[in-house]
Amino acid sequence: MPMPHRTFAAMAKRRLTGKEGKERIREVRALIAELPDYKSGPYADLRKSLLDEIEDTRVRSNAVHRDSIAVRREGAAQIALVGPPNVGKSSILQALSEIQIKTGDYPFTTLRPVPALTRIHGVLVQLVEIPGLIGGAFEDRGGGRALLGVLRSADAIVFCARAGYPPADLETVRNEIDIAGIDKPAILAITRADEAAGDEVDQLRGAFSDLEMVRVSVLDPDSLGGLRDSIWQLTGLIRVYLRTNGSTDDEPAALPLGATVADVAASVHSDLGASFSGARVWGPSAKFEGQKVGREHVVQDTDTVEILS
Ligand SMILES: Nc1nc2c(ncn2[C@@H]2O[C@H](COP(=O)(O)OP(=O)(O)OP(=O)(O)O)[C@@H](O)[C@H]2O)c(=O)[nH]1
Numbered sequence: 001m002p003m004p005h006r007t008f009a010a011m012a013k014r015r016l017t018g019k020e021g022k023e024r025i026r027e028v029r030a031l032i033a034e035l036p037d038y039k040s041g042p043y044a045d046l047r048k049s050l051l052d053e054i055e056d057t058r059v060r061s062n063a064v065h066r067d068s069i070a071v072r073r074e075g076a077a078q079i080a081l082v083g084p085p086n087v088g089k090s091s092i093l094q095a096l097s098e099i100q101i102k103t104g105d106y107p108f109t110t111l112r113p114v115p116a117l118t119r120i121h122g123v124l125v126q127l128v129e130i131p132g133l134i135g136g137a138f139e140d141r142g143g144g145r146a147l148l149g150v151l152r153s154a155d156a157i158v159f160c161a162r163a164g165y166p167p168a169d170l171e172t173v174r175n176e177i178d179i180a181g182i183d184k185p186a187i188l189a190i191t192r193a194d195e196a197a198g199d200e201v202d203q204l205r206g207a208f209s210d211l212e213m214v215r216v217s218v219l220d221p222d223s224l225g226g227l228r229d230s231i232w233q234l235t236g237l238i239r240v241y242l243r244t245n246g247s248t249d250d251e252p253a254a255l256p257l258g259a260t261v262a263d264v265a266a267s268v269h270s271d272l273g274a275s276f277s278g279a280r281v282w283g284p285s286a287k288f289e290g291q292k293v294g295r296e297h298v299v300q301d302t303d304t305v306e307i308l309s
Protein backbone atom coordinates (compact mmCIF):
# COMPACT_ATOMS: atom_id res chain seq x y z
CA MET A 1 0.00 0.00 0.00
CA PRO A 2 1.76 3.31 -1.05
CA MET A 3 1.57 6.22 1.37
CA PRO A 4 -1.26 8.73 0.72
CA HIS A 5 -0.23 11.26 -1.93
CA ARG A 6 -0.68 14.20 0.46
CA THR A 7 1.72 12.59 2.92
CA PHE A 8 4.19 12.04 0.06
CA ALA A 9 3.86 15.70 -1.05
CA ALA A 10 4.50 16.91 2.51
CA MET A 11 7.52 14.64 2.84
CA ALA A 12 8.86 15.86 -0.51
CA LYS A 13 8.53 19.47 0.62
CA ARG A 14 10.35 18.71 3.86
CA ARG A 15 13.17 16.90 2.09
CA LEU A 16 13.68 19.74 -0.40
CA THR A 17 13.71 22.53 2.18
CA GLY A 18 17.07 24.31 2.34
CA LYS A 19 18.45 22.46 -0.68
CA GLU A 20 19.47 24.21 -3.86
CA GLY A 21 21.33 23.49 -7.07
CA LYS A 22 22.72 20.03 -7.67
CA GLU A 23 21.79 18.85 -4.18
CA ARG A 24 18.14 19.78 -4.75
CA ILE A 25 18.07 18.11 -8.16
CA ARG A 26 19.55 14.94 -6.65
CA GLU A 27 16.83 14.89 -3.99
CA VAL A 28 14.06 15.50 -6.54
CA ARG A 29 15.36 12.57 -8.60
CA ALA A 30 15.36 10.34 -5.50
CA LEU A 31 11.77 11.36 -4.77
CA ILE A 32 10.67 10.60 -8.33
CA ALA A 33 12.23 7.14 -8.04
CA GLU A 34 10.22 6.51 -4.87
CA LEU A 35 6.87 7.56 -6.38
CA PRO A 36 4.35 4.81 -7.14
CA ASP A 37 4.21 4.38 -10.87
CA TYR A 38 0.61 5.53 -11.66
CA LYS A 39 0.06 7.01 -15.12
CA SER A 40 -2.75 9.36 -14.03
CA GLY A 41 -4.27 10.83 -10.86
CA PRO A 42 -2.55 12.67 -7.99
CA TYR A 43 0.68 10.64 -8.18
CA ALA A 44 1.06 11.41 -11.90
CA ASP A 45 0.51 15.09 -11.03
CA LEU A 46 3.15 14.87 -8.33
CA ARG A 47 5.61 13.35 -10.80
CA LYS A 48 4.92 16.20 -13.24
CA SER A 49 5.47 18.88 -10.58
CA LEU A 50 8.71 17.22 -9.44
CA LEU A 51 9.98 17.13 -13.03
CA ASP A 52 9.14 20.84 -13.33
CA GLU A 53 11.05 21.40 -10.10
CA ILE A 54 14.25 20.09 -11.73
CA GLU A 55 13.92 22.65 -14.52
CA ASP A 56 13.07 25.50 -12.12
CA THR A 57 16.09 24.67 -9.97
CA ARG A 58 18.36 24.80 -13.02
CA VAL A 59 16.97 28.20 -14.01
CA ARG A 60 17.48 29.56 -10.47
CA SER A 61 21.05 28.26 -10.37
CA ASN A 62 21.85 30.04 -13.61
CA ALA A 63 20.16 33.30 -12.69
CA VAL A 64 22.28 36.40 -12.30
CA HIS A 65 21.63 37.74 -8.87
CA ARG A 66 20.71 41.27 -7.97
CA ASP A 67 23.84 41.75 -5.91
CA SER A 68 26.13 40.47 -8.63
CA ILE A 69 29.61 41.86 -9.11
CA ALA A 70 30.64 42.62 -12.66
CA VAL A 71 34.08 41.68 -13.94
CA ARG A 72 34.55 42.95 -17.46
CA ARG A 73 35.75 40.17 -19.70
CA GLU A 74 38.98 40.78 -21.57
CA GLY A 75 41.39 38.57 -23.46
CA ALA A 76 40.85 35.25 -25.20
CA ALA A 77 39.81 33.31 -22.07
CA GLN A 78 38.84 33.97 -18.48
CA ILE A 79 40.44 31.74 -15.84
CA ALA A 80 39.37 31.92 -12.18
CA LEU A 81 41.76 31.41 -9.26
CA VAL A 82 39.71 29.78 -6.56
CA GLY A 83 40.60 28.50 -3.13
CA PRO A 84 40.26 29.02 0.59
CA PRO A 85 41.56 32.25 2.14
CA ASN A 86 45.29 32.89 2.54
CA VAL A 87 46.59 30.20 0.19
CA GLY A 88 48.42 32.59 -2.16
CA LYS A 89 45.91 33.42 -4.90
CA SER A 90 46.83 37.12 -5.05
CA SER A 91 50.52 36.29 -5.02
CA ILE A 92 50.07 34.10 -8.11
CA LEU A 93 48.00 36.82 -9.81
CA GLN A 94 50.80 39.28 -9.13
CA ALA A 95 53.55 36.92 -10.25
CA LEU A 96 51.83 36.20 -13.58
CA SER A 97 50.79 39.76 -14.45
CA GLU A 98 51.71 43.41 -14.08
CA ILE A 99 49.09 44.01 -11.42
CA GLN A 100 49.92 45.44 -8.01
CA ILE A 101 47.74 43.75 -5.43
CA LYS A 102 47.83 43.49 -1.67
CA THR A 103 49.00 40.15 -0.32
CA GLY A 104 49.17 39.30 3.35
CA ASP A 105 49.66 36.40 5.68
CA TYR A 106 46.12 36.54 6.97
CA PRO A 107 42.75 35.50 5.54
CA PHE A 108 40.50 37.84 3.51
CA THR A 109 43.28 40.14 2.30
CA THR A 110 41.35 40.35 -0.97
CA LEU A 111 37.70 41.27 -0.58
CA ARG A 112 36.40 41.43 -4.14
CA PRO A 113 37.20 39.56 -7.36
CA VAL A 114 40.30 41.04 -9.00
CA PRO A 115 40.99 40.62 -12.73
CA ALA A 116 44.47 40.77 -14.26
CA LEU A 117 45.66 40.21 -17.80
CA THR A 118 48.57 37.94 -18.54
CA ARG A 119 50.15 36.97 -21.82
CA ILE A 120 50.54 33.23 -22.31
CA HIS A 121 52.33 32.07 -25.47
CA GLY A 122 51.57 35.48 -26.97
CA VAL A 123 47.83 35.40 -26.20
CA LEU A 124 46.17 37.64 -23.61
CA VAL A 125 44.36 35.61 -20.97
CA GLN A 126 42.37 37.12 -18.11
CA LEU A 127 42.95 35.72 -14.64
CA VAL A 128 40.43 36.53 -11.91
CA GLU A 129 41.05 35.96 -8.23
CA ILE A 130 37.82 34.90 -6.55
CA PRO A 131 38.43 35.55 -2.87
CA GLY A 132 36.38 34.80 0.19
CA LEU A 133 34.52 31.63 -0.82
CA ILE A 134 33.62 29.84 2.42
CA GLY A 135 31.24 27.12 3.58
CA GLY A 136 27.67 28.35 3.10
CA ALA A 137 28.64 30.59 0.15
CA PHE A 138 25.73 29.25 -1.87
CA GLU A 139 23.36 30.49 0.87
CA ASP A 140 25.14 33.84 0.45
CA ARG A 141 27.40 33.50 3.49
CA GLY A 142 30.27 35.96 3.07
CA GLY A 143 28.53 37.48 0.05
CA GLY A 144 29.07 34.12 -1.64
CA ARG A 145 26.31 34.40 -4.23
CA ALA A 146 27.86 37.34 -6.02
CA LEU A 147 31.27 35.63 -5.92
CA LEU A 148 29.79 32.46 -7.40
CA GLY A 149 28.11 34.66 -10.01
CA VAL A 150 31.53 35.85 -11.18
CA LEU A 151 32.81 32.29 -11.24
CA ARG A 152 29.88 31.20 -13.39
CA SER A 153 31.10 33.26 -16.34
CA ALA A 154 34.70 31.99 -16.20
CA ASP A 155 35.91 29.48 -18.79
CA ALA A 156 37.95 27.36 -16.40
CA ILE A 157 39.20 27.16 -12.81
CA VAL A 158 42.60 26.93 -11.14
CA PHE A 159 41.86 25.55 -7.68
CA CYS A 160 44.52 26.67 -5.20
CA ALA A 161 45.46 24.60 -2.16
CA ARG A 162 48.32 25.45 0.15
CA ALA A 163 50.63 22.61 1.12
CA GLY A 164 50.24 21.99 4.83
CA TYR A 165 46.67 23.22 5.00
CA PRO A 166 44.05 20.47 5.34
CA PRO A 167 42.40 19.32 2.07
CA ALA A 168 39.05 19.93 3.78
CA ASP A 169 39.57 23.70 3.29
CA LEU A 170 39.43 23.37 -0.47
CA GLU A 171 36.84 20.58 -0.34
CA THR A 172 34.46 23.00 1.39
CA VAL A 173 34.90 25.56 -1.38
CA ARG A 174 34.52 22.94 -4.11
CA ASN A 175 31.36 21.70 -2.49
CA GLU A 176 29.76 25.16 -2.63
CA ILE A 177 30.69 25.44 -6.31
CA ASP A 178 29.16 22.03 -6.90
CA ILE A 179 25.92 22.94 -5.14
CA ALA A 180 25.74 26.07 -7.29
CA GLY A 181 25.82 23.76 -10.33
CA ILE A 182 29.08 25.28 -11.62
CA ASP A 183 31.11 22.70 -13.51
CA LYS A 184 34.17 23.88 -15.48
CA PRO A 185 37.45 22.42 -16.68
CA ALA A 186 39.86 22.70 -13.73
CA ILE A 187 43.35 21.99 -12.43
CA LEU A 188 44.85 22.04 -8.94
CA ALA A 189 47.72 24.37 -8.06
CA ILE A 190 49.61 23.40 -4.91
CA THR A 191 50.77 26.78 -3.67
CA ARG A 192 53.83 27.75 -1.59
CA ALA A 193 55.58 24.72 -3.02
CA ASP A 194 58.94 26.08 -1.75
CA GLU A 195 57.79 25.23 1.76
CA ALA A 196 55.95 22.02 0.96
CA ALA A 197 56.86 18.73 2.57
CA GLY A 198 56.42 15.65 0.38
CA ASP A 199 53.74 14.07 2.55
CA GLU A 200 51.69 17.30 2.50
CA VAL A 201 51.72 17.29 -1.29
CA ASP A 202 50.80 13.59 -1.33
CA GLN A 203 47.86 14.29 0.95
CA LEU A 204 46.49 16.95 -1.42
CA ARG A 205 47.18 14.80 -4.46
CA GLY A 206 45.17 12.00 -2.84
CA ALA A 207 42.25 14.23 -1.91
CA PHE A 208 41.96 15.79 -5.38
CA SER A 209 43.03 12.92 -7.60
CA ASP A 210 40.45 13.95 -10.21
CA LEU A 211 42.42 17.15 -10.95
CA GLU A 212 45.70 17.52 -12.80
CA MET A 213 48.17 18.94 -10.30
CA VAL A 214 50.87 21.58 -10.67
CA ARG A 215 53.19 22.74 -7.88
CA VAL A 216 53.74 26.49 -7.73
CA SER A 217 55.96 28.80 -5.77
CA VAL A 218 56.03 32.50 -6.55
CA LEU A 219 59.72 32.35 -5.64
CA ASP A 220 60.45 29.83 -8.42
CA PRO A 221 60.15 31.17 -12.00
CA ASP A 222 60.25 27.65 -13.48
CA SER A 223 57.19 26.64 -11.48
CA LEU A 224 55.39 29.78 -12.67
CA GLY A 225 56.24 28.81 -16.26
CA GLY A 226 54.75 25.38 -15.56
CA LEU A 227 51.58 27.00 -14.25
CA ARG A 228 51.33 29.15 -17.38
CA ASP A 229 51.59 26.06 -19.56
CA SER A 230 48.89 24.30 -17.54
CA ILE A 231 46.63 27.36 -17.78
CA TRP A 232 47.16 27.41 -21.53
CA GLN A 233 46.11 23.75 -21.79
CA LEU A 234 43.09 24.59 -19.65
CA THR A 235 41.90 27.29 -22.07
CA GLY A 236 41.61 24.70 -24.86
CA LEU A 237 42.80 27.37 -27.31
CA ILE A 238 45.22 27.10 -30.23
CA ARG A 239 47.45 29.83 -31.71
CA VAL A 240 47.31 30.74 -35.36
CA TYR A 241 49.65 33.30 -36.95
CA LEU A 242 48.15 35.35 -39.75
CA ARG A 243 50.15 36.15 -42.84
CA THR A 244 49.19 39.03 -45.10
CA ASN A 245 51.12 40.28 -48.13
CA GLY A 246 54.09 38.13 -47.24
CA SER A 247 54.52 39.26 -43.64
CA THR A 248 53.41 37.31 -40.58
CA ASP A 249 51.86 38.88 -37.46
CA ASP A 250 53.95 38.65 -34.29
CA GLU A 251 50.87 38.15 -32.14
CA PRO A 252 48.90 34.99 -32.74
CA ALA A 253 45.12 34.85 -32.98
CA ALA A 254 43.55 32.50 -30.42
CA LEU A 255 40.96 30.03 -31.68
CA PRO A 256 39.19 27.05 -30.17
CA LEU A 257 40.58 23.58 -30.77
CA GLY A 258 39.13 22.16 -33.99
CA ALA A 259 38.86 25.57 -35.71
CA THR A 260 38.89 25.57 -39.52
CA VAL A 261 40.39 27.97 -42.05
CA ALA A 262 36.88 29.45 -42.33
CA ASP A 263 36.96 30.24 -38.59
CA VAL A 264 40.37 31.88 -39.00
CA ALA A 265 39.02 34.06 -41.83
CA ALA A 266 35.92 35.00 -39.80
CA SER A 267 38.14 35.96 -36.84
CA VAL A 268 39.94 38.47 -39.07
CA HIS A 269 36.74 39.96 -40.46
CA SER A 270 33.23 38.54 -40.72
CA ASP A 271 32.95 39.61 -44.39
CA LEU A 272 36.15 37.82 -45.23
CA GLY A 273 34.78 34.67 -43.57
CA ALA A 274 31.96 34.61 -46.12
CA SER A 275 33.87 35.51 -49.27
CA PHE A 276 37.39 34.05 -49.30
CA SER A 277 38.35 31.24 -51.65
CA GLY A 278 40.87 29.27 -49.61
CA ALA A 279 44.17 29.62 -47.77
CA ARG A 280 47.81 28.71 -47.68
CA VAL A 281 49.08 26.98 -44.55
CA TRP A 282 52.52 26.55 -43.00
CA GLY A 283 53.18 24.53 -39.85
CA PRO A 284 51.83 21.40 -38.13
CA SER A 285 48.58 21.06 -40.12
CA ALA A 286 50.25 21.51 -43.53
CA LYS A 287 51.36 18.46 -45.56
CA PHE A 288 54.12 20.71 -46.93
CA GLU A 289 55.01 24.35 -46.31
CA GLY A 290 52.61 26.75 -48.00
CA GLN A 291 50.05 24.03 -48.83
CA LYS A 292 46.88 25.34 -50.47
CA VAL A 293 43.80 24.25 -48.53
CA GLY A 294 40.01 24.73 -48.61
CA ARG A 295 37.66 26.41 -46.15
CA GLU A 296 37.08 23.30 -44.05
CA HIS A 297 40.75 22.51 -43.43
CA VAL A 298 41.30 22.15 -39.66
CA VAL A 299 44.17 24.26 -38.35
CA GLN A 300 46.54 23.30 -35.54
CA ASP A 301 48.39 25.09 -32.76
CA THR A 302 51.20 27.32 -34.16
CA ASP A 303 50.03 27.14 -37.80
CA THR A 304 50.60 30.17 -40.03
CA VAL A 305 47.66 30.92 -42.32
CA GLU A 306 47.35 33.21 -45.33
CA ILE A 307 43.77 33.79 -46.39
CA LEU A 308 43.36 33.91 -50.20
CA SER A 309 40.61 36.21 -51.31
N1 LIG B 1 56.91 31.13 0.85
C1 LIG B 1 55.90 31.48 0.05
N2 LIG B 1 54.96 32.33 0.50
C2 LIG B 1 53.94 32.66 -0.33
C3 LIG B 1 53.84 32.13 -1.65
N3 LIG B 1 52.72 32.60 -2.22
C4 LIG B 1 52.14 33.40 -1.30
N4 LIG B 1 52.86 33.45 -0.15
C5 LIG B 1 52.53 34.18 1.08
O1 LIG B 1 51.28 33.67 1.54
C6 LIG B 1 50.52 34.71 2.16
C7 LIG B 1 49.13 34.75 1.55
O2 LIG B 1 49.22 35.16 0.21
P1 LIG B 1 48.05 35.90 -0.58
O3 LIG B 1 48.51 35.93 -1.99
O4 LIG B 1 47.66 37.16 0.07
O5 LIG B 1 46.89 34.82 -0.42
P2 LIG B 1 45.36 34.89 -0.92
O6 LIG B 1 44.97 33.49 -1.22
O7 LIG B 1 45.21 35.89 -2.00
O8 LIG B 1 44.62 35.34 0.41
P3 LIG B 1 43.19 36.08 0.59
O9 LIG B 1 43.06 37.15 -0.43
O10 LIG B 1 43.30 36.60 1.99
O11 LIG B 1 42.18 34.98 0.45
C8 LIG B 1 51.31 35.99 1.94
O12 LIG B 1 52.01 36.27 3.14
C9 LIG B 1 52.26 35.65 0.82
O13 LIG B 1 53.46 36.39 0.87
C10 LIG B 1 54.88 31.23 -2.09
O14 LIG B 1 54.88 30.70 -3.21
N5 LIG B 1 55.87 30.94 -1.21
Ligand SMILES: [Mg+2]
Binds near residue numbers: 110
Ligand atom coordinates in the same frame (compact mmCIF):
# COMPACT_ATOMS: atom_id res chain seq x y z
MG1 LIG C 1 44.05 37.53 -2.09
